[in-house]
Amino acid sequence: MSAKGQLSINLATTRGxxxxxxxxxxxxxxxxxxxxxxxxxxxxxxxxxxxxxVKANGLKVTGLCRGxxxxxxxxxGWQANIDDNLxxxxxxxxxxxDCLVLVVGGLPGSSRDIVETRKQVADGIAAILPxxxxxxxxxxxxxxHPMYAADRACVNTLGQALDICVELGDGVGVAxxxxxxxxxxxxAAQIARAGQMGTILAHHICDWLxxxxxxLLDRGMMGDGVIDLPGIRAMIEAAGFHGPQEVEIFSKxxxxxxxxxxxxxxxxxxxxxxC
Amino acid sequence: MSAKGQLSINLATTRGxxxxxxxxxxxxxxxxxxxxxxxxxxxxxxxxxxxxxVKANGLKVTGLCRGxxxxxxxxxGWQANIDDNLxxxxxxxxxxxDCLVLVVGGLPGSSRDIVETRKQVADGIAAILPxxxxxxxxxxxxxxHPMYAADRACVNTLGQALDICVELGDGVGVAxxxxxxxxxxxxAAQIARAGQMGTILAHHICDWLxxxxxxLLDRGMMGDGVIDLPGIRAMIEAAGFHGPQEVEIFSKxxxxxxxxxxxxxxxxxxxxxxC
Numbered sequence: 001m002s003a004k005g006q007l008s009i010n011l012a013t014t015r016g017x018x019x020x021x022x023x024x025x026x027x028x029x030x031x032x033x034x035x036x037x038x039x040x041x042x043x044x045x046x047x048x049x050x051x052x053x054v055k056a057n058g059l060k061v062t063g064l065c066r067g068x069x070x071x072x073x074x075x076x077g078w079q080a081n082i083d084d085n086l087x088x089x090x091x092x093x094x095x096x097x098d099c100l101v102l103v104v105g106g107l108p109g110s111s112r113d114i115v116e117t118r119k120q121v122a123d124g125i126a127a128i129l130p131x132x133x134x135x136x137x138x139x140x141x142x143x144x145h146p147m148y149a150a151d152r153a154c155v156n157t158l159g160q161a162l163d164i165c166v167e168l169g170d171g172v173g174v175a176x177x178x179x180x181x182x183x184x185x186x187x188a189a190q191i192a193r194a195g196q197m198g199t200i201l202a203h204h205i206c207d208w209l210x211x212x213x214x215x216l217l218d219r220g221m222m223g224d225g226v227i228d229l230p231g232i233r234a235m236i237e238a239a240g241f242h243g244p245q246e247v248e249i250f251s252k253x254x255x256x257x258x259x260x261x262x263x264x265x266x267x268x269x270x271x272x273x274x275c
Numbered sequence: 276m277s278a279k280g281q282l283s284i285n286l287a288t289t290r291g292x293x294x295x296x297x298x299x300x301x302x303x304x305x306x307x308x309x310x311x312x313x314x315x316x317x318x319x320x321x322x323x324x325x326x327x328x329v330k331a332n333g334l335k336v337t338g339l340c341r342g343x344x345x346x347x348x349x350x351x352g353w354q355a356n357i358d359d360n361l362x363x364x365x366x367x368x369x370x371x372x373d374c375l376v377l378v379v380g381g382l383p384g385s386s387r388d389i390v391e392t393r394k395q396v397a398d399g400i401a402a403i404l405p406x407x408x409x410x411x412x413x414x415x416x417x418x419x420h421p422m423y424a425a426d427r428a429c430v431n432t433l434g435q436a437l438d439i440c441v442e443l444g445d446g447v448g449v450a451x452x453x454x455x456x457x458x459x460x461x462x463a464a465q466i467a468r469a470g471q472m473g474t475i476l477a478h479h480i481c482d483w484l485x486x487x488x489x490x491l492l493d494r495g496m497m498g499d500g501v502i503d504l505p506g507i508r509a510m511i512e513a514a515g516f517h518g519p520q521e522v523e524i525f526s527k528x529x530x531x532x533x534x535x536x537x538x539x540x541x542x543x544x545x546x547x548x549x550c
Contacts, residue, residue, distance in 0.1 A: 107485075112503040114458065147422045149458035150485045150501045160460045183389065183424035185435045210382075210425045215487055226425045228387045 004233065007271045008034035008062040010204065010248035011041055014263055016256025020045045023260065024053055030264040034060040034244045036101075036202075042091060051094045062246045063140060063175065063202050064092040068102035068153070070124025071117050073109035078124075081105075085128045089137050098243070099140040099201040100132070101175050106151040117154045122164050125172060133171040140175040140201040141165070145183075147215050157181070158190040165199050176236060177204035177248065179219055182227045188235055195239025203236050205229060205275060206249045217252035221266055223274035233275060245275060279508065282546045283309035283337040285479065285523035286316055289538055291531025295320045298535065299328055305539045309335040309519045311376075311477075317366060326369045337521045338415060338450065338477050339367040343377035343428070345399025346392050348384035353399075356380075360403045364412050373518070374415040374476040375407070376450050381426040392429045397439050400447060408446040415450040415476040416440070420458075422490050432456070433465040440474050451511060452479035452523065454494055457502045463510055470514025478511050480504060480550060481524045492527035496541055498549035508550060520550060 009032055011023045018026060020041045027035055035054075042050045042064075054061055067088040072078040092100040104121040111117060125139060132139050141161040144153035155161050158181050161174045174194055181187055194200050207225030212218050222229055233245070247267045249255050255263050284307055286298045293301060295316045302310055310329075317325045317339075329336055342363040347353040367375040379396040386392060400414060407414050416436040419428035430436050433456050436449045449469055456462055469475050482500030487493050497504055508520065522542045524530050530538050 107501055112501050112506075114503070118460070145422065146420060146458040147487070147490075150483055154458075156458055157460060183421040183429075183431055185393070185432060208425055212422070212490055215422075215490065226382055226387050228389070231387075 004275070005242050006034050006060070006244035007032055007268065008036055008060070008244035008246040009264065009267060010036040010065065010246050012038055012065070013247050013249045013255065013267065014260040016258070017260035017263070020050055021053060024057065024059065026260045026264055028057060029261065030268055032264065032268070033058065034062050034246070036061065036063040036065060036246050036248070037095070038065045039088060039091060042095070047091055047094055054095055060244065061095050061097040062244050063099050063101045064088065064095055064097040066101045066103045067128070067139070069105040071105045071108040071120045077108070082124065082127050085124070086131055089128065089132050089135055092137050093135050097137070099138040099173065099175065101140045101142050101202065103142055103144060104153045104155045106149065106154055114149065114154055121154060122167060125164065126168055129168055129171050138201050139172045141172065142175040142177060143180055145180040157184055157186070158194065159186055162190060162194055162197060162199065165197060173199035173201040175202035175204060176200060178227050178229060178232050179204070179206050179208060182208060182232065187232070191235040191239050195241065198240070200236060200239060200241035203241060203243060203245050204248045205245045206247060214252065217250045219249045219251055221249060221255065222247070222270040229275045245271065247271070279550070280517050281309050281335070281519035282307055282543065283311055283335070283519035283521035284539065284542060285311040285340065285521050287313055287340070288522050288524045288530065288542065289535040291533070292535035292538070295325055296328060299332065299334065301535045301539055303332060304536065305543055307539065307543070308333065309337050309521070311336065311338040311340060311521050311523070312370070313340045314363060314366060317370070322366055322369055329370055335519065336370050336372040337519050338374050338376045339363065339370055339372040341376045341378045342403070342414070344380040346380045346383040346395045352383075357399065357402050360399070361406055364403065364407050364410055367412050368410050372412070374413040374448065374450065376415045376417050376477065378417055378419060379428045379430045381424065381429055389424065389429055396429060397442060400439065401443055404443055404446055413476050414447045416447065417450040417452060418455055420455040432459055432461070433469065434461055437465060437469055437472065437474065440472060448474035448476040450477035450479060451475060453502050453504060453507050454479070454481050454483060457483060457507065462507070466510040466514050470516065473515070475511060475514060475516035478516060478518060478520050479523045480520045481522060489527065492525045494524045494526055496524060496530065497522070497545040504550045520546065522546070
């Protein structure tokens, strides 16, 4: 195990081969004892069984993906989104997750009003925050790359996410994914600010490929792209976060087509050599 | 002609059908008297002939695309880039363009150092600025969407571009393309700042499609996407810029496959109804 802290595998990374149980077995074969599952993967095996597997193997769960997706076109849609987030908090608690990752959502319906949508997002997090605090489950706002502003998340910079943290107070932090933030001219300052606020809850890694052929499903393995992974890691460590680096790779045409064991062996190798 | 100011056509928009001369003829058929050509289009017909066509028809040239692409891996490459930019300044002058648009360039070679690359960009603009000033040609830094940070432009927000303007002084401004900046949480403040600085040199329009199927060549026609075009126009007008809105659409699978006259008719209609 590297001195730089633990490797965690977001189970999206092995989605091409494995469900929850197979992915855990795979991780254990590669001496990986931290994971971050997606809710559909947990649902497929059942929350109780997933929680049992986590406990039986002493796994660290670096996050549950994902809550969020707050914006809605009407009150019924809004309430359904809130209810689903409350359920996600319960699931994260059952799994003993470090945080519930929030991908906050994009423009609802035919809206072109990103300012109003961003207000809805802050209202949505505020609406679930009392329950999250009561359950002791930190909420991790994940700023997403601006190319997802329309359809996935209208929180697009770390600074913007931290502004929401300031507005809402205890119980809300950030998940910093290098894929989403590496380009930001203000990155160093905002990571330092996040550290001062004590809000860094997760550190996700992968790489930005050149060229990138798909907006969603063409993330690269660490080392295959242009992100300065050690540089960003140094910023995050200097900001006081020494938790696991969680590998999250959506790669429809490459890594999702390879055997899960090859994917994990590559993650371990790259984590040791380039991260 | 709309009261809101003039329509300009960036000749990339009709690239699927037409070269420079045909595009000018097409624009005139649709009562469009402002254009922005690309250097390869000018070169194909010859600079003298392009300049003659512009003058003979009394066309406004809202910009020449493009200078920039400064970062290089070695001194020879750097000097070649500088020389090419000086040539572009001469071409912009010959065409009587309002500005030379700068797409500043991305990470050179195998670099992962975006901070150093950004320094190279500022150095590159500084290197050509004395000549641009002498020739009276404004340089318009175009911040590009963060999804182009690696391979096209490491200036990715309007605020970052304005910081360079502050650093370098007179003769440098910005081209604000809605496609690149619409997502920016700081957009309103930075457009106001640009206005106070007197640095807005161009206003480009198109739309962000959902879904977007290609990172470079899937821009939408105004009204077909999610950008609040009237809202951003209002910000830019309030900041004191009342120049043409220049339509720049790269659309390999849609608009570039349609007849140029259909593309222009649609631009005129959408400009009147949704911009």
